[in-house]
Amino acid sequence: MSCRLSVNLNKIAVLRNSRGGGEPDLLRAARTCLDAGAHGITVHPRPDARHTRHDDVLALAELARGSGVEFNLEGNPFAPAREGYAGFLRLCELARPAQATLVPDSDAQLTSDHGFDFARDGQALRPLVARLKALGCRVSLFADAGADVAQAAAIGADRIELYTGPYAEAFAAGRAADALPAFVVTAQAARDAGLAINAGHDLSQANLGAFLDAVPGVEEVSIGHALVGEALYEGLAATVARYLAILARR
Ligand SMILES: CC(=O)[C@@H](O)[C@H](O)COP(=O)(O)O
Numbered sequence: 209m210s211c212r213l214s215v216n217l218n219k220i221a222v223l224r225n226s227r228g229g230g231e232p233d234l235l236r237a238a239r240t241c242l243d244a245g246a247h248g249i250t251v252h253p254r255p256d257a258r259h260t261r262h263d264d265v266l267a268l269a270e271l272a273r274g275s276g277v278e279f280n281l282e283g284n285p286f287a288p289a290r291e292g293y294a295g296f297l298r299l300c301e302l303a304r305p306a307q308a309t310l311v312p313d314s315d316a317q318l319t320s321d322h323g324f325d326f327a328r329d330g331q332a333l334r335p336l337v338a339r340l341k342a343l344g345c346r347v348s349l350f351a352d353a354g355a356d357v358a359q360a361a362a363i364g365a366d367r368i369e370l371y372t373g374p375y376a377e378a379f380a381a382g383r384a385a386d387a388l389p390a391f392v393v394t395a396q397a398a399r400d401a402g403l404a405i406n407a408g409h410d411l412s413q414a415n416l417g418a419f420l421d422a423v424p425g426v427e428e429v430s431i432g433h434a435l436v437g438e439a440l441y442e443g444l445a446a447t448v449a450r451y452l453a454i455l456a457r458r
């Protein structure tokens with residue numbers, strides 16, 4: 209089975225939120241991705257609601273369920289609830305995502321930038337993983353290359369998501385070969401521990417192929433930032449042409 213693509217729609221929500229209205233429409237964007245063949249939809253709502261919000265999560269979960277595709281909800285299970293953010297576990301109870309991906313990011317972070325320290329966080333994660341599994345969610349834990357992923361299996365996770373930010377950075381600097389061995393070793397350790405493997409963060413058309421060639425057996429990649437940026441480039445010419453056609457008819 210080849211690797212599946214889950215499209216992260218956070219950046220569509222950022223664009224929408226910048227004007228305060230409903231455009232671009234998140235559900236339309238989700239449908240467009242699914243019509244194009246994407247295997248699933250990912251969002252990573254933050255407690256400060258700068259990306260997708262509570263109602264978006266519920267609407268996208270419904271759309272994914274109705275379309276028979278995976279909805280992957282990402283978040284920090286330790287971040288407290290606040291006005292506008294019910295908390296990750298509560299959101300999962302309400303949205304029932306097919307996959308819950310736990311990420312140890314703090315509010316102050318621009319974006320996710322590391323995986324769990326399983327030796328430190330394992331005991332606290334264990335009951336949360338069990339609760340999510342009782343809800344029917346597959347549970348994936350965000351992990352750095354080099355993490356002790358056997359401990360992720362020991363606390364009940366189904367998968368790890370390899371944090372690929374450092375690979376993307378190395379690739380851009382022409383040093384992919386330096387970064388990849390740690391991912392290969394960690395992926396093998398995950399498989400040995402009975403875990404399936406997802407990967408994500410800063411993957412792009414430029415760096416994805418080389419990653420998957422080097423790290424066999426990745427089941428799913430979730431991609432948002434680069435994909436949305438690339439969609440702008442690849443859609444701009446056609447869109448400008450449509451505006452010009454409107455002008456030309458007047
Ligand atoms: C876990 C992960 O890597 C993604 O959820 C990422 O955080 C999304 O990127 P943004 O924070 O830029 O939306």
Ligand SMILES: NCC(=O)COP(=O)(O)O
Pocket residue numbers: 216250252282369407408409410411430431432433434435
């Ligand atoms: N889990 C990673 C993800 O959902 C998307 O990350 P990015 O492509 O926006 O960096």
